[in-house]
Amino acid sequence: MNIEKAAPGNFYAVGVGPGSPDLLTIRALRLIESADIIVAPRSELSKESLAVKSVEPYLSNQEVVEHVYPMSRDQEGTNECWREIAERVNGWCGEGKSVVQITIGDPSVYSTSSYLLFALTEMMEEERIHVVPGITAFQAAAARFHECLSLQDDRMVLLPAGNMDAVADALDNHETVIIYKAGKHLAKLRELLSQKGLLEQARLACYVEQEGKERLWKNFGEVDLDEAGYMATVLVRTGWRKWSEK
Amino acid sequence: MNIEKAAPGNFYAVGVGPGSPDLLTIRALRLIESADIIVAPRSELSKESLAVKSVEPYLSNQEVVEHVYPMSRDQEGTNECWREIAERVNGWCGEGKSVVQITIGDPSVYSTSSYLLFALTEMMEEERIHVVPGITAFQAAAARFHECLSLQDDRMVLLPAGNMDAVADALDNHETVIIYKAGKHLAKLRELLSQKGLLEQARLACYVEQEGKERLWKNFGEVDLDEAGYMATVLVRTGWRKWSEK
Numbered sequence: 507m508n509i510e511k512a513a514p515g516n517f518y519a520v521g522v523g524p525g526s527p528d529l530l531t532i533r534a535l536r537l538i539e540s541a542d543i544i545v546a547p548r549s550e551l552s553k554e555s556l557a558v559k560s561v562e563p564y565l566s567n568q569e570v571v572e573h574v575y576p577m578s579r580d581q582e583g584t585n586e587c588w589r590e591i592a593e594r595v596n597g598w599c600g601e602g603k604s605v606v607q608i609t610i611g612d613p614s615v616y617s618t619s620s621y622l623l624f625a626l627t628e629m630m631e632e633e634r635i636h637v638v639p640g641i642t643a644f645q646a647a648a649a650r651f652h653e654c655l656s657l658q659d660d661r662m663v664l665l666p667a668g669n670m671d672a673v674a675d676a677l678d679n680h681e682t683v684i685i686y687k688a689g690k691h692l693a694k695l696r697e698l699l700s701q702k703g704l705l706e707q708a709r710l711a712c713y714v715e716q717e718g719k720e721r722l723w724k725n726f727g728e729v730d731l732d733e734a735g736y737m738a739t740v741l742v743r744t745g746w747r748k749w750s751e752k
Numbered sequence: 753m754n755i756e757k758a759a760p761g762n763f764y765a766v767g768v769g770p771g772s773p774d775l776l777t778i779r780a781l782r783l784i785e786s787a788d789i790i791v792a793p794r795s796e797l798s799k800e801s802l803a804v805k806s807v808e809p810y811l812s813n814q815e816v817v818e819h820v821y822p823m824s825r826d827q828e829g830t831n832e833c834w835r836e837i838a839e840r841v842n843g844w845c846g847e848g849k850s851v852v853q854i855t856i857g858d859p860s861v862y863s864t865s866s867y868l869l870f871a872l873t874e875m876m877e878e879e880r881i882h883v884v885p886g887i888t889a890f891q892a893a894a895a896r897f898h899e900c901l902s903l904q905d906d907r908m909v910l911l912p913a914g915n916m917d918a919v920a921d922a923l924d925n926h927e928t929v930i931i932y933k934a935g936k937h938l939a940k941l942r943e944l945l946s947q948k949g950l951l952e953q954a955r956l957a958c959y960v961e962q963e964g965k966e967r968l969w970k971n972f973g974e975v976d977l978d979e980a981g982y983m984a985t986v987l988v989r990t991g992w993r994k995w996s997e998k
Contacts, residue, residue: 507774507961528754528778532776532778632898641777649884650883652883653860654869657862657863658912661911662861662910663908663926664902664909664910665908
């Protein structure tokens with residue numbers, strides 16, 4: 507399974523982790539170093555691609571193509587935007603080039619890679635499409651807090667902050683709840699966590715493992731909302747489900 | 753955040769990923785290469801430590817200490833066993849040595865690292881304890897299947913297979929269900945997935961990313977239970993929760 511380098515005519519969706527260049531896997535590093543073309547997604551709201559920043563030390567002669575995608579919750583527009591870049595990727599691979607799409611975190615977990623993979627699967631043989639996992643923000647956050655996310659018979663759930671009813675349900679039914687895309691919902695989350703008596707067991711990580719930007723709060727009750735950032739992950743440990751409680 | 757090497761008197765719980773040596777992060781690699789002592793957990797039922805095998809290409813002069821732990825669901829015995837090794841780690845760090853515990857997957861996700869960290873936190877200053885995330889088996893499995901685990905408003909849950917009622921609940925309430933420690937429960941899982949009409953949406957990965965041992969089934973309905981292995985992860989995609997369904 508050791509992959510030494512990107513093969514001609516092949517596409518790789520590669521997770522680059524949360525931001526720090528040393529949290530790439532060795533496989534990701536080798537693919538990025540050897541790729542002809544690197545596709546880097548950038549949201550229309552960002553000035554620079556965080557994924558490019560994470561791999562900057564490893565760039566030399568690769569052609570870097572930024573792909574700007576919309577941030578609106580518009581299914582049709584999103585599909586269209588990714589179909590377009592999928593066609594370009596398919597074209598490059600047809601010319602015998604190796605193409606790597608870099609993506610923050612892991613390509614299978616709330617990642618724009620999924621849209622590109624959906625579109626590309628319609629165009630290319632599966633054997634020429636590859637996915638390389640990456641460290642997610644919640645894993646990086648757990649590591650920074652020395653937090654145990656799951657052990658023994660624990661159940662761990664991951665969901666976005668947008669729907670507060672779903673978050674409340676999750677808190678009632680799981681030992682660990684990981685809340686993504688929390689940046690815009692921190693005030694509401696604090697209210698909910700306070701109601702449930704869980705503020706002290708909730709941790710907040712903003713821009714985890716991003717040089718110079720990381721902010722960590724071990725106790726959500728002490729968070730200063732003005733200092734918290736947009737890229738925010740919340741970890742809540744509601745309890746333990748040990749072997750004996752089966 | 754770039755960590756160049758293991759510092760004297762410091763302890764690092766390091767995830768080494770699912771098994772393939774190129775799925776270590778660069779940070780894990782540097783720490784392992786520079787550590788004085790490497791603690792490698794091995795279950796009493798295994799002949800060799802899978803974690804050691806995953807880092808074999810990177811071993812030279814480090815002292816490798818295997819730590820055998822019980823596989824029984826015995827809380828007291830487990831605590832005692834890890835308190836013992838924590839005391840040794842604390843001793844080594846006190847002598848100015850750098851110590852890395854390697855662990856398969858991620859130290860925060862169903863990992864023996866948690867026991868060692870619980871015990872060590874009682875003995876050592878937190879500043880000298882570090883955790884480095886690693887790729888989990890479920891991420892590696894999703895990558896091999898080109899599976900999207902979560903997107904948009906999806907909820908994803910991870911739990912062990914032991915309690916089939918909890919698994920059934922999880923299948924009813926989440927778009928993605930990841931079932932760990934499934935090896936001994938595959939027949940029961942097949943029954944449950946069949947009842948819920950989810951066999952075709954369930955995938956099974958055994959020994960994912962372990963050289964020469966990996967077995968993948970994209971459709972759980974086609975699994976030959978005699979060929980499936982003990983280290984088994986099941987991914988079930990029950991549906992999608994798109995933006996519009998808020």
